[in-house]
Amino acid sequence: MLDQAVEVASRVGLAGLTIGSLANQVELSKSGLFAHFKSKEQLQIQVLQHARESFTDQVVRPAVAAQRGEPRLRTLFERWLVMARESAPGCLFVSAATEFDDQPGSVRDQLVRDHKDLMESIAQMFRAAVSEGQLSEQADPEQFAHDLYAVMLGYFHALRLIQDPAAERRTRRAFENLLSQAKS
Template identity: 40%
Template sequence: MSPRKSAAEAHRTRERIVERSVAVASVEGLQGLTIGRLATDLGISKSGLLGHFGTKEILQLAALRHASEVFSRAVWEPASDTEPGLARLRAVCEAWTTYLDRERVTFPGGCLFTTSAVEFDARTPGRVRDAVVKLHQVWRHRLLGDIRHAVVSGELPPATDPDQLVFELTGIFLSLNHTVQLFGDTTAPDRTRRAVERLLG
């Protein structure tokens, strides 16, 4: 086997491990990831799996990064070329709603990017919790940027508190994920759209 082919196969195996890790973690949490479970699911040895990641923590971080990339591709990228401000904020919220309602292949148990915040909010600081915090801070910063732009441009009232608006928007989408996953409520996406519309006017 050529070195190039060997490297390509190793890369594909690593991708399979990460994708399966995200699917499992979306149901059982990042703490629920086990080397033995993943090795069995993928039909590879524990030592082979550890050869790619070394530790459970590194695997958790890889799964979290992948989940964040999926979220960004589904929610941010479709709206990224929209005019900054209220138009882009509305586009992001619509993409976010659709994503939480329909993304089941990658996240059979719900959005890992969303649920990781609940899983790790009370845990002691560490690499995984720190990564969760950082990813959510980046997302909050993106939302704040468009809200502040909308205020400056007059699209939102001058008295708008951007941090408060991000707080309320985040609450709406946490509720959407919870309502869809726990209750299977098919009305939740439309309720979300109405709640967003009341906030953004």
């Protein structure tokens, strides 16, 4: 059920995810579905949590299963690309981020927390690569995390809105530039 919710939310946005339409999709009555979540905000939060779990499963965990250091960063990036291309939850975060960026509430708080966690995870992987001697000690892990996220935002944009066939190539080059710049 949450899977379908994530899927439709990634299309129409987390705010545009309406209880009626979702009930229609799941083939449940509106009130029947509403009973599961006590409010729309709770629904949004649970959808977000579910998407976060998917992201962890499909992107973060394969990365930490990979070899520590640069390979781990590369795995993270590759998995992220895949999820952005063919799985709904990836898109949910970026659309939800722009939808809730200036309307306070627990949904927004959740988004901020998740993002900071992700940034910290990336920075940690980066530091590991530094301690492996694969990246320069002068490089800034937080800056890398920020830049990598920006690169992915650019990918989403070019992929989904523009449908630029060069999107993936551009994104790969941007990632390589980020890495090579972190080596000097």
